[in-house]
Amino acid sequence: MTDTTIHSAAPISHIVGACPHDCPDTCSMLTSVQNGIAIKVHGNPAHPHTDGALCTKVSRYTERTYHPERILHPLKRVGPKGSGQFERVSWDAALTDIAERLQTIARRDPQAILPYSYAGTMGLVQGESIAARFFHKLGASQLNRTICSAAGGEALVHTLGGKLGMRVEFFAESKLILIWGSNSIASNLHFWRYANQAKRNGARLICIDPRKSETADKCHQHIALLPGTDGALALALMHELIQNDWLDHAYLEHYTLGWSKLRERALLWNPERAAAVCGITPEQIRDLAKAYGACATRREPAAIRVNYGVQRVHGGGNAVRLIASLPALIGAWRNRAGGVLLSSSGNFPVQRAALQRPDLLSGHTPRTINMSSIGDDLLRPSSPEFGPAIAALLVYNSNPVAIAPDSARVVQGFEREDLFTVVLEHFQTDTADYADYILPATTQLEHWDVHSSYGHTDVLLNRPAIAPCGEAKPNTQIFRELAAHMGLTDACFKDSDDDLCRQAFGESVDFATLLSQGFATLNTPEAPFAQGNFPTPSGKCEFYSARLAASGQDGLPDHVPNHEAANTSASYPLAMISPPARNFLNSSFVNVKSLRELEGTPLLEMHAHDASARGLASGSTVCVFNQRGTYHCQLLVSERARPGVVNGLGVWWRKMGLEGTNVNQLTSQKLTDLGQGPTFYDCLVQVQAAAAQ
Numbered sequence: 190m191t192d193t194t195i196h197s198a199a200p201i202s203h204i205v206g207a208c209p210h211d212c213p214d215t216c217s218m219l220t221s222v223q224n225g226i227a228i229k230v231h232g233n234p235a236h237p238h239t240d241g242a243l244c245t246k247v248s249r250y251t252e253r254t255y256h257p258e259r260i261l262h263p264l265k266r267v268g269p270k271g272s273g274q275f276e277r278v279s280w281d282a283a284l285t286d287i288a289e290r291l292q293t294i295a296r297r298d299p300q301a302i303l304p305y306s307y308a309g310t311m312g313l314v315q316g317e318s319i320a321a322r323f324f325h326k327l328g329a330s331q332l333n334r335t336i337c338s339a340a341g342g343e344a345l346v347h348t349l350g351g352k353l354g355m356r357v358e359f360f361a362e363s364k365l366i367l368i369w370g371s372n373s374i375a376s377n378l379h380f381w382r383y384a385n386q387a388k389r390n391g392a393r394l395i396c397i398d399p400r401k402s403e404t405a406d407k408c409h410q411h412i413a414l415l416p417g418t419d420g421a422l423a424l425a426l427m428h429e430l431i432q433n434d435w436l437d438h439a440y441l442e443h444y445t446l447g448w449s450k451l452r453e454r455a456l457l458w459n460p461e462r463a464a465a466v467c468g469i470t471p472e473q474i475r476d477l478a479k480a481y482g483a484c485a486t487r488r489e490p491a492a493i494r495v496n497y498g499v500q501r502v503h504g505g506g507n508a509v510r511l512i513a514s515l516p517a518l519i520g521a522w523r524n525r526a527g528g529v530l531l532s533s534s535g536n537f538p539v540q541r542a543a544l545q546r547p548d549l550l551s552g553h554t555p556r557t558i559n560m561s562s563i564g565d566d567l568l569r570p571s572s573p574e575f576g577p578a579i580a581a582l583l584v585y586n587s588n589p590v591a592i593a594p595d596s597a598r599v600v601q602g603f604e605r606e607d608l609f610t611v612v613l614e615h616f617q618t619d620t621a622d623y624a625d626y627i628l629p630a631t632t633q634l635e636h637w638d639v640h641s642s643y644g645h646t647d648v649l650l651n652r653p654a655i656a657p658c659g660e661a662k663p664n665t666q667i668f669r670e671l672a673a674h675m676g677l678t679d680a681c682f683k684d685s686d687d688d689l690c691r692q693a694f695g696e697s698v699d700f701a702t703l704l705s706q707g708f709a710t711l712n713t714p715e716a717p718f719a720q721g722n723f724p725t726p727s728g729k730c731e732f733y734s735a736r737l738a739a740s741g742q743d744g745l746p747d748h749v750p751n752h753e754a755a756n757t758s759a760s761y762p763l764a765m766i767s768p769p770a771r772n773f774l775n776s777s778f779v780n781v782k783s784l785r786e787l788e789g790t791p792l793l794e795m796h797a798h799d800a801s802a803r804g805l806a807s808g809s810t811v812c813v814f815n816q817r818g819t820y821h822c823q824l825l826v827s828e829r830a831r832p833g834v835v836n837g838l839g840v841w842w843r844k845m846g847l848e849g850t851n852v853n854q855l856t857s858q859k860l861t862d863l864g865q866g867p868t869f870y871d872c873l874v875q876v877q878a879a880a881a882q
């Protein structure tokens with residue numbers, strides 16, 4: 190009793206931090222702390238983009254931090270790989286053994302050691318800082334981090350000159366917004382706030398997405414094209430803009446490169462041809478072109494929010510090149526509320542060399558492994574072309590066994606008895622089950638970090654709100670101590686997290702502002718391409734890219750069909766996409782009970798026509814299968830799925846799904862046209878009742 194009184198009387202402080210998750214919003218987050226315990230997280234009302242609101246999942250961050258299954262001390266495997274049996278060991282015992290094992294491998298060939306990491310935290314410090322220095326110093330294999338945005342990112346670089354575009358806040362002033370391959374309400378909530386403002390001011394919102402998403406529900410119109418056909422749609426839009434002369438000829442002449450070539454190609458794509466490819470009607474294409482073209486004639490701002498959903502297919506890079514070209518045709522860039530936004534990350538002057546110290550490679554260029562084909566690469570033997578078989582894997586900020594494509598192969602790789610695996614984690618994920626050692630990492634409430642964003646243009650600082658839980662340590666500290674155990678004495682391993690936070694942006698961001706208010710806005714132009722000024726080699730919007738042509742690619746974008754295109758297989762007639770479930774963040778949060786309960790169970794959405802053709806009813810357990818494997822889940826007959834396309838919402842932990850499977854049992858390791866990215870949404874399947882198989 191007395192205790193409660195004291196607790197409630199204890200002062201509450203509010204620590205300014207940043208949401209660490211892989212999301213365009215990068216929110217400013219306040220943590221309320223009482224008696225050293227984080228009692229609640231809130232959206233920071235002082236940060237304009239966050240506007241005092243967090244999404245449902247991150248508002249449960251304390252539930253995640255104080256989760257009863259949080260890993261709080263180092264663990265060593267005692268059972269077979271994958272069985273999840275571990276015993277507690279001391280930090281010193283774990284690091285001594287890991288250092289010895291790595292040293293033995295490094296003496297043979299350091300390239301047999303591979304880091305595997307992605308964006309479990311987007312923090313620049315707990316991401317690739319000391320970790321990168323450590324792997325550089327060892328001469329380990331490099332990881333090509335392609336799993337999310339490689340195709341779209343490369344497309345932007347070749348078209349606009351970088352990961353650049355409209356500033357998100359100006360969407361509020363647009364008159365037409367195409368929300369293209371983005372379920373913004375689920376995955377980019379703070380953009381949706383601006384789009385909604387525009388809607389209230391009379392803007393028209395059109396959603397282009399195979400799935401009738403929560404966002405499509407709220408738009409004026411929804412165009413449910415087949416997955417991987419966006420390039421054809423964009424070309425047909427160009428066709429209509431040309432035919433009706435809804436063009437900004439002056440903009441095209443002064444600020445673009447390759448217009449006559451692109452014009453010729455677009456004229457091959459009348460709406461009838463594209464409609465047949467996209468599985469929609471020619472009228473839908475004409476109406477869309479009319480809406481976009483009307484903005485040209487009325488000089489009203491037309492904006493496109495395209496997200497990474499469109500580029501997880503074979504032709505994803507070309508599709509993004511075409512979509513990113515559209516604003517130049519109508520001169521939409523002239524207005525700050527016109528243009529396109531896929532990613533804003535290219536605005537940030539991140540001092541990567543200072544953080545990651547590639548000079549520690551001392552002139553060596555180790556081989557590079559693509560994270561999107563980790564399944565195959567873990568199973569590759571040593572060879573002159575490949576180099577040494579991967580002998581040690583250090584995983585941090587990622588859960589590859591759940592999120593990488595073609596799980597059967599990934600699991601087979603992780604099961605290898607001769608593979609030494611260390612996983613830095615908060616939880617015993619599907620990946621951690623295969624570790625030889627699990628090392629407990631701190632969460633965002635327990636460490637320092639600094640963040641850029643891919644959806645807005647503010648830098649954020651994250652201060653620790655509480656002391657580390659149990660024996661957890663920041664990733665940086667774990668790699669510092671591992672370096673010390675391996676006898677690496679370079680001074681750069683001594684840099685503190687505070688030093689690293691300051692190094693991340695050097696002099697280009699005022700650190701005092703970050704310390705005092707938690708965020709600092711970059712000084713970026715309001716309408717970056719109003720007068721051209723594209724940071725491409727030609728200084729223009731490059732419809733035609735000489736760089737791409739020189740590398741043996743088509744210099745001009747085109748529609749590139751899926752590897753596994755709809756209506757092409759008798760055995761697997763359904764196209765499957767696997768977009769994120771709203772209350773999960775990739776595979777993060779699946780183990781947070783309150784959020785898992787909101788999602789219920791792993792679901793496959795299917796249109797009533799496809800369900801009745803198979804005699805399937807909502808609520809039944811189904812097998813979704815193809816040549817790569819079988820995924821067990823529950824069927825939901827739903828208008829959210831269009832005929833011929835099923836939506837397998839991701840990304841469940843395998844061990845929390847049915848029969849220990851998740852949707853990546855079905856996806857392939859085939860790569861995109863640009864950037865060597867994964868093709869999660871380019872995947873054919875068949876579905877039948879579970880009992881029938």
Ligand SMILES: Nc1nc2c(c(=O)[nH]1)N[C@H]1C(S)=C(S)[C@@H](COP(=O)(O)OP(=O)(O)OC[C@H]3O[C@@H](n4cnc5c(=O)[nH]c(N)nc54)[C@H](O)[C@@H]3O)O[C@H]1N2
Nearest residue numbers: 370371372375376400416417497498768769771773774775
């Ligand atoms: N709640 C939540 N938020 C997230 C994430 C999450 O897992 N959960 N993931 C985060 C991550 S990692 C990223 S990269 C970002 C962006 O994440 P994205 O994965 O781009 O997220 P979504 O906005 O859901 O966009 C995917 C949308 O594209 C649609 N789509 C699928 N295939 C196609 C296609 O061929 N063409 C078109 N036009 N649309 C297609 C899907 O139906 C879905 O609605 O969001 C982040 N935000």
Ligand SMILES: Nc1nc2c(c(=O)[nH]1)N[C@H]1C(S)=C(S)[C@@H](COP(=O)(O)OP(=O)(O)OC[C@H]3O[C@@H](n4cnc5c(=O)[nH]c(N)nc54)[C@H](O)[C@@H]3O)O[C@H]1N2
Nearest residue numbers: 307308309310337586587588592613614630767775776777
């Ligand atoms: N089928 C299908 N698969 C997909 C996608 C899809 O749409 N469909 N989306 C893809 C996309 S866009 C992405 S970005 C990838 C994402 O894949 P990942 O980047 O692997 O993301 P998560 O699944 O969220 O796993 C991140 C892990 O990092 C851990 N973590 C978080 N913070 C820290 C930290 O500070 N230290 C340490 N050591 N660990 C930490 C979390 O606990 C979590 O287990 O998945 C891809 N996979």
Ligand SMILES: [Mo]
Nearest residue numbers: 211336337338
């Ligand atoms: Mo992503």
